[in-house]
Amino acid sequence: xxxxxxxxxxxxxxxxxxxxxxGTDQRGAVLIGDGKIAxxxxxxxxxxxxxxxxxxxxxxxxxxxxxxxxxxxxGEPGEEHTETLDTAGKAAAAGGVTAMCVLPDNDxxxxxxxxxxxxxxxxxxxxxxxxxxxxALTMDLKGEQLAELGLLSxxxxxxxxxxxxxxxxxxxxxxxLYYARTFDALVVHLPQEPTLSGGAMTSGEVxxxxxxxxxxxxxxxxxxxxxxxxxxxxxxxxxxxxxxTAQGVDIVRRAKARGLKxxxxxxxxxxxxxxxAVGDYRTFAKVVPPLRVExxxxxxxxxxxxxxxxxxxxxxxxxxxxxxxxxxxxxxPGVIGLETLLPVSLDLFHNGQLxxxxxxxxxxxxxxxxxxxxxxxxxxxxxxxLVLFDPDTAWVIDPDKFHSKTGNTAFDKRPTQGRxxxxxxxxxxxxxxxxxxxxxx
Amino acid sequence: xxxxxxxxxxxxxxxxxxxxxxxETYIDTSRSLVKRRDVLAGRTLINIFFENSTRTxxxxxxxxxxxxxxxxxxxxxxSSVKKGExxxxxxxxxxxxxxxxxxxxxxxxxAVSLLAQKxxxxxxxxxxxxxxxxxQALLDALTIRRRKGTLRGLVVAICGDILHSxxxxxxxxxxxxMGASVRVVGPAxxxxxxxxxxxxxxxxxxxxxxxxxxxxxxxxxxxERMSGSFVPSTSEYFRFFGLDQEKLKVAxxxxxxxxxxPMNRGVEIDSAxxxxxxxxxxxxxxxxxxxxxxxxxxxxxxxxxxxxxxxV
Numbered sequence: 115x116x117x118x119x120x121x122x123x124x125x126x127x128x129x130x131x132x133x134x135x136x137g138t139d140q141r142g143a144v145l146i147g148d149g150k151i152a153x154x155x156x157x158x159x160x161x162x163x164x165x166x167x168x169x170x171x172x173x174x175x176x177x178x179x180x181x182x183x184x185x186x187x188x189g190e191p192g193e194e195h196t197e198t199l200d201t202a203g204k205a206a207a208a209g210g211v212t213a214m215c216v217l218p219d220n221d222x223x224x225x226x227x228x229x230x231x232x233x234x235x236x237x238x239x240x241x242x243x244x245x246x247x248x249x250a251l252t253m254d255l256k257g258e259q260l261a262e263l264g265l266l267s268x269x270x271x272x273x274x275x276x277x278x279x280x281x282x283x284x285x286x287x288x289x290x291l292y293y294a295r296t297f298d299a300l301v302v303h304l305p306q307e308p309t310l311s312g313g314a315m316t317s318g319e320v321x322x323x324x325x326x327x328x329x330x331x332x333x334x335x336x337x338x339x340x341x342x343x344x345x346x347x348x349x350x351x352x353x354x355x356x357x358x359t360a361q362g363v364d365i366v367r368r369a370k371a372r373g374l375k376x377x378x379x380x381x382x383x384x385x386x387x388x389x390x391a392v393g394d395y396r397t398f399a400k401v402v403p404p405l406r407v408e409x410x411x412x413x414x415x416x417x418x419x420x421x422x423x424x425x426x427x428x429x430x431x432x433x434x435x436x437x438x439x440x441x442x443x444x445x446x447p448g449v450i451g452l453e454t455l456l457p458v459s460l461d462l463f464h465n466g467q468l469x470x471x472x473x474x475x476x477x478x479x480x481x482x483x484x485x486x487x488x489x490x491x492x493x494x495x496x497x498x499x500l501v502l503f504d505p506d507t508a509w510v511i512d513p514d515k516f517h518s519k520t521g522n523t524a525f526d527k528r529p530t531q532g533r534x535x536x537x538x539x540x541x542x543x544x545x546x547x548x549x550x551x552x553x554x555x
Numbered sequence: 556x557x558x559x560x561x562x563x564x565x566x567x568x569x570x571x572x573x574x575x576x577x578x579e580t581y582i583d584t585s586r587s588l589v590k591r592r593d594v595l596a597g598r599t600l601i602n603i604f605f606e607n608s609t610r611t612x613x614x615x616x617x618x619x620x621x622x623x624x625x626x627x628x629x630x631x632x633x634s635s636v637k638k639g640e641x642x643x644x645x646x647x648x649x650x651x652x653x654x655x656x657x658x659x660x661x662x663x664x665x666a667v668s669l670l671a672q673k674x675x676x677x678x679x680x681x682x683x684x685x686x687x688x689x690x691q692a693l694l695d696a697l698t699i700r701r702r703k704g705t706l707r708g709l710v711v712a713i714c715g716d717i718l719h720s721x722x723x724x725x726x727x728x729x730x731x732x733m734g735a736s737v738r739v740v741g742p743a744x745x746x747x748x749x750x751x752x753x754x755x756x757x758x759x760x761x762x763x764x765x766x767x768x769x770x771x772x773x774x775x776x777x778x779e780r781m782s783g784s785f786v787p788s789t790s791e792y793f794r795f796f797g798l799d800q801e802k803l804k805v806a807x808x809x810x811x812x813x814x815x816x817p818m819n820r821g822v823e824i825d826s827a828x829x830x831x832x833x834x835x836x837x838x839x840x841x842x843x844x845x846x847x848x849x850x851x852x853x854x855x856x857x858x859x860x861x862x863x864x865x866x867v
Contacts, residue, residue: 322747323564325664325686325721330748395665439643441663443684 123147123167124541126502127159132178133492134474144177146498149540154492172502175535176470179478180212180499181455182490184302184379185355185427187277187448189519190236191229192221196432197519199233203242204517205452207545210534211428212499213244213482213489214452218255219277225250225261227269234270242544243537244499246272246487251290251301257281260293267297272485273353275302278402278447282308284340291350300351300485305337305362306403314443316404320389326442329404335361342369345376353484354378357423358403360413367422377484378422381429382458383449383524385414391524397438397445399524401429415467418476425481426473428455432520449524453516458525460505460532470505498541507533559671559678560851562687563728571696571732577850578697578843585621585845593623594857598655603629603645604681605661610816611681611690614841615658618848624655624856642666643673650674655856659683664721677855685719691815692725694847696733698840699770702811707734712764712806713755714740715774715796715823716785718747722815723774727753740764741796744785761795761802768806773798773814776823789822799825803834811836 124146131142131154142156145164163169183206189196197205199216206214216233218224224233230247237245249271250261263274274294281287281303294301310333315321317328338354342365345352357363357378369376383391383401388411391399399405417423431448438445459477462468468476482490489499511528513521537545563571584592600619602612612628619626631645642661649657656677659667664684671678682688699706711730717723717739730737731754739750740758751757758764765771776792786792798812812824812834820826829835 317748319749319752322750323724323753325684325724327685328748394668439669441642441661441666441669441684443663443665 121148123152125159125164125167125169126172126177126500127163127169128174129172129177129502130174131156131492132176132470132474134179134471134479135491137471139470144492144498144500146538146541149498149542151492151494151496151498153494175502175504177500177502178470178474179490179492180501180537180539181210181477182481182485182487183211183214183428183430183452183455184425184481184485185217185381185429186214186452187217187219187431189432190220191232195519196434199236199245200240201517201519202430202452203237203240203245205430205450206243207537208517208534209428209453210456210501210503210537211243211452212501212537212539213246213487215246215248215272215485217277218248218250218275219279223250223255224248224266224271225253225255227262227265230266230269230271242539244489244539246270246485248272248302249274251276252281252286255279257283257286260286260290263294263299264297267299272487273300273302275304275355278304280304280306280308280311280337284344287341288344288348291344291348291352295348295350298351300353302353302355303341304356304402305334305341305354307333307337310336311403314400314404315392316389316406318389318407320392324392324395324442331359331361331406331410334359334403335365338362338365342374342376345369345374349375351375352377355427356381356384356403356429357414357417358384358406359410363413363417363422367417367420370422377424379425379427379481380414380418380423381427382451382455383429385411385418386458386461387411387524392442395442397440397442398449398522398526400442400445400447401449401524402447415462418462419468423476424484426455426459426476427481428452432518433522434520438522449522450513450516450518450520451523452518454511454523454525454530456501456503456534457511457530457532461530463505464531498538500538501534502536502538503532503534505532507531509533558855560689560855561668561671561678561680563689563692563725563732564687566732568732571693571729574693574847574850574854575697575700577853578693578846581846581849582843584849585842590621591623592621594853595619595622595624598624598856599627599653600624600656600658600852600856601627601629601649601652601654602658603631603649605631605642605659605666606682608660608681610841611660614844615681615848618845619852621845622849622852622857624852642670646670646673650676656852679851679855682721684721685724686721687725688721689725690844690848690851691722692729693851694840694844695726695772695813695815696729697843697847698813698836699811701843702836703769706730709735709769710738710767711735711770711772712738712740712758712768713772713774714761714764714798716745716776717741717750717774718745719777720774726772727755738764738768742786761798762805765802766805768810771798771803771806771810771812773812773824775815775817776819778819793822797821797823797825798828800827803828810834813837813840816841
């Protein structure tokens with residue numbers, strides 16, 4: 115559907131320009147040439163559309179750097195019936211995501227350089243959103259033996275993680291951090307103390323009522339405290355993923371205040387939902403870590419506001435119906451999120467909690483900087499990876515209309531605001547909302 | 556839409572009273588020489604137990620047969636139903652046989668409610684994981700009401716493994732709805748997080764927990780939890796939480812002792828208490844179980860479906 119770029123300049127004029135790093139939200143234009151941002155700013159083309167180059171009138175809609183999603187699981191290879199890199203790419207494009215990092219917990223897991231190359235080769239074939247692969251931190255993601263971080267790095271692995279498995283063994287984690295330092299590799303860890311995190315939902319009144327085993331919020335705090343001390347000792351680059359509790363936010367806040375190289379992210383479900391979403395055993399609300407209590411949700415929002423949390427990730431994880439239509443404790447955890455990341459994050463804007471530029475720092479420039487990825491910012495010479503969106507369009511989330519192969523969203527039927535109109539990668543339009551931007555435009 | 560009995564939570568005091576009133580009439584039926592009242596003649600009930608049970612299944616079977624229903628028992632070994640798909644497949648298969656009601660027990664919390672969403676007949680929860688066991692709470696209530704006249708204002712101490720007990724949860728809901736005050740008593744390892752928000756007082760000592768109690772409900776300590784990280788040993792558990800005459804002394808003089816069975820004598824209850832006819836109503840609970848289940852089946856499958864309001 116997308117025509118390959120021929121490098122001719124295109125001007126996007128009359129836009130509401132969101133510049134996450136400058137923190138600005140103002141009228142302006144962007145000039146794209148050769149797949150890169152040639153120029154941009156409020157003054158650009160202020161006196162009218164340029165003559166002789168293609169001009170696109172953004173009609174006052176928001177133009178921002180494309181979303182950089184650090185946490186996407188696809189079913190390829192291994193479970194292609196749930197999602198392929200192709201369908202994930204389409205979902206990402208529709209969601210305004212111009213770059214995504216693919217988790218390594220596939221079958222086979224990405225503990226071998228050939229799999230990193232496989233993802234990157236497939237991404238080039240798919241020609242949609244840019245894709246980067248994580249390497250496994252330990253062989254077979256078992257948390258026993260280090261993976262070949264050096265070879266995986268050479269093959270292009272963008273960071274190292276065992277995805278949703280935590281490394282329970284402190285000695286192994288210490289060595290993983292030391293070893294990663296050798297290659298200046300980034301270690302991404304889901305801080306969940308395994309012996310405390312077995313339950314199906316967060317422990318507390320709702321779990322007690324439903325008779326479900328609880329995952330204690332301390333599972334996050336205890337593991338994070340350990341990790342922070344190991345980071346202090348090893349000096350490694352460390353990123354904690356999916357922070358879900360008030361104590362977790364606080365530990366990262368204090369670590370940052372002490373000057374440690376600790377960063378973290380969270381996902382929309384942790385700031386837009388709480389444990390009540392589980393309701394009557396709704397397996398689509400089963401995630402790892404589990405949805406927490408309201409006080410935790412508010413603390414996560416505070417962490418987003420004060421800069422403790424560096425990025426918002428979709429935590430996209432397709433699951434087939436068979437693994438969700440079972441008793442809650444047996445259901446596989448995970449929700450899809452590529453196509454809801456933008457509108458649900460915009461809740462923070464509509465609720466007056468964060469400005470658009472601040473949200474975009476969490477969605478694009480922040481994560482891009484963490485993983486040292488190109489794109490994600492408005493900068494002359496940067497790749498023209500952009501998203502044009504209308505923050506106000508109201509719609510109701512309906513997974514039947516998604517590009518993802520599965521419909522396991524925790525936000526089903528949620529009224530929301532904000533629609534992607536166009537997604538642009540290297541100057542090339544990879545998605546346009548047909549209802550608003552007919553092909554003629 | 557068929558109506559179900561999936562749990563006590565959400566029922567009104569009126570519908571509980573109505574079910575208990577209906578149960579009273581079936582006590583008389585059961586005590587007569589001719590124990591059959593064919594109010595469910597021609598109706599089909601399927602008992603499907605994904606978790607082993609003799610007592611509850613038999614009780615439902617006796618109840619249904621006394622009402623003239625045709626009863627089919629399905630025991631599905633837990634090992635062969637590890638996968639949830641099988642649960643819904645089984646539900647659909649049984650549904651296609653057009654039963655009037657399914658009585659379901661399952662080892663996973665929420666499984667019975669999941670199954671109920673997929674069938675066209677009434678579903679009765681005979682125990683799902685650690686969630687609810689509504690007919691047990693109803694039979695306990697009937698037993699208490701017959702002995703004490705009312706549930707309102709009574710002090711009920713539920714003792715032992717609250718954490719893993721669906722009986723405790725159903726009883727906590729029912730007793731609160733009916734205006735009793737509820738205490739849970741047990742070691743902290745066996746008390747679920749935030750249980751106080753369900754409207755109970757938490758005690759870690761039998762001496763304070765049983766003080767002036769009208770009713771002492773003992774729970775079964777599951778064998779697999781008797782040693783290890785919940786409780787160090789059976790003997791230590793019995794020393795601090797096993798009910799004997801000595802510990803019972805602090806309760807009201809006429810306090811009743813209950814147990815959902817089967818009992819671990821010498822673990823959670825001393826034989827001298829269990830067999831004390833002045834105190835123990837354990838066998839009476841079994842009798843009331845049949846009457847309560849007759850009432851529930853009648854309410855959900857029978858012609859009086861509309862007279863017992865609010866059963867969901």
